Amino acid sequence: MVLSKSTNTYNRQYWEDSDFPILCQTCLGDNPYIRMTKEQYGKECKICVRPFTVFRWCPGAKMRFKKTEICQTCSKLKNVCQTCLLDLEYGLPIQVRDAALQIQDDLPRNEVNKEYYIQNVDNQMSKYDATQPSNSALKSKGASDLLLRLARTAPYYKRNRPHVCSFWIKGECRRGEECPYRHEKPTDPDDPLADQNIKDRYYGVNDPVAEKLMRRAAAMPALPPPEDRTVTTLYVGNLPDNITEDELRAHFYQYGEIRSLTLVPRAQCAFVQYTTRSAAEHAAEKTFNRLVIGGKRLTIKWGKSQGRQGINDKNESAPVLEPVPGLPGTLPPPPAFLHPFPPQMPPPPNRPNDFFNLHHYGPGGWGGWGPGMAPPVPPPPAPVAPVTPVGLHYPSQDPSRLGAHAHANAPQS
Incomplete structure (x- = not known):
């Protein structure tokens, strides 16, 4: 264990020794059979500079090893994860949470004041429930609309991916697929997200991730009520x-x-x-x-x-259905030889003698004949090309069935 000169080795009673870390679901990973290594007083807390117990583990397959960065006392002060320093309840940066809940950061920044403040917090947590956040502002504040809109409801395991391989960027990586690091283009150095500081994230100042989320919240769509007041x-x-x-x-x-x-x-x-x-x-x-x-x-x-539904239904035209084979309107016109009379000549008037087929021959004309007169023979019809039936054919469509027959004067086919 290597400790810095600023560490108070004489005040070892306030060094932290814990059995399990305070982690969020994302940092813990999706592996149910996780194994951790524990190192007592292995590192200094990056916030209060006190030695604390460091835990190291792999959150899942093809993920990088992670470890705790701050002590549990600093974690409970802000109710954040010891590794990613995001809020344990909403999964958001501290800057977003404090802005939504209107919480003022009152933690001391001076080394001496900070150590004294941390020691008092440790004494208070030893007397009360240590599982709850020690910050009284977090206990009294409830959830705001901004937090409910931005809160992450599912773990984001993509955050545990390995770092980018520096040798691959230089074109010198020879491991290929066996390389445990990512072979991807790194983040643009001009991108604000490439410059993140753990202390700025903890104190909630100059956090580029928080600023990105605040801009996203401002651009979120709203749900305006409809103009129709009857809609409930x-x-x-x-x-x-x-x-x-x-x-x-x-x-x-x-x-x-x-x-x-x-x-x-x-x-x-x-x-x-x-x-x-x-x-x-x-x-x-x-x-x-x-x-x-x-x-x-x-x-x-x-x-x-x-009401608008009825208006839209009236304005919309009725759908045009395709013709069904076999129904009226879908069959081809009947052949010309089935017509008893030519289409250009009207049929003769209905006379009593026509019923018994009693005709008298004599001079006369078509349509003005009487006793002793016979109608002229109609000219033969012009040849008609055979018509190919379209669609389905039913027996009832055959004119020679069900007692149907052509007119006596029509030529027999």
Whole structure:
């Protein structure tokens, strides 16, 4: 163990000795069979410069080894992870959390004052519950809208990837796929994210990651209420699989009286209708982009207006369906030889003698004949090319079936 000259070796009673670190889920990793190495008083805390117990472990396959950077006392003062120094509850930088909760940093920066302050905090934590954050401001403050919108709901294991291989950047790496470091282009030196300081992150000043998140929060979309005041329904999407209607009703009932709640498990969504418009607006404001149930961030949208739906339905033209084979309008016209009379000549008037097929021959004309007169023989029809049937053919379409027959004067085919 190598300690700096600033370490007070005479005050060893305040050196930290712990059995397990204070870590977030991301730094701990997804490996359930993790193994750690423990080194008592292995390093100095990068904040209070006191020797503390250092833990080292690998969070998962193809990940880099990680270790604790600050002592547990400094971790409890800010309620942050000992390795990444992000908030344990929201997974956000300290600067974002303190700005959202309006917390002023009152930690001393002088070495002597800092050591005295840390010793008093240790004495207080030994008397009270040491699992809770020692900062009284964090205990009294609740969650804000900004924190709920920016909070990370799932671990971000990509943060545990190996560092970039410096030999690969120079073109001198000979390990190939066996190299434990990443063969990727490094971050641009002009990028603010490339210059991060652990002390600035802990004290919540000049943190480029926090500034990036604040800009993202300012650019987040809002959910304006619809112009139709009769709309009091909210669409809730991305629901967990095991959620019940009673659980969803118990959560949304705090914003106002619910008229109806329809849960659609197959689509993982629900429709919540309130009795008043003010209750629906209050629920939309409090839940949009910040409601998390079962580890999933729910999607909140306004329902559609019934009046506008009717207007849109009237304006939309009816869909044009394709013709069904076999129905009227889809068959080709019948051949010309099936017509009893030519299309250019009108049929003769219905006379009693025509029913019994009694005709008298004599001079006469077509359409003006009487007793002793016979109608002229119609000219033969022009040859017609055979028509290929289109679509399906049914027996009822055959004119020679079911008792159908051509006119007596029509030529026989």
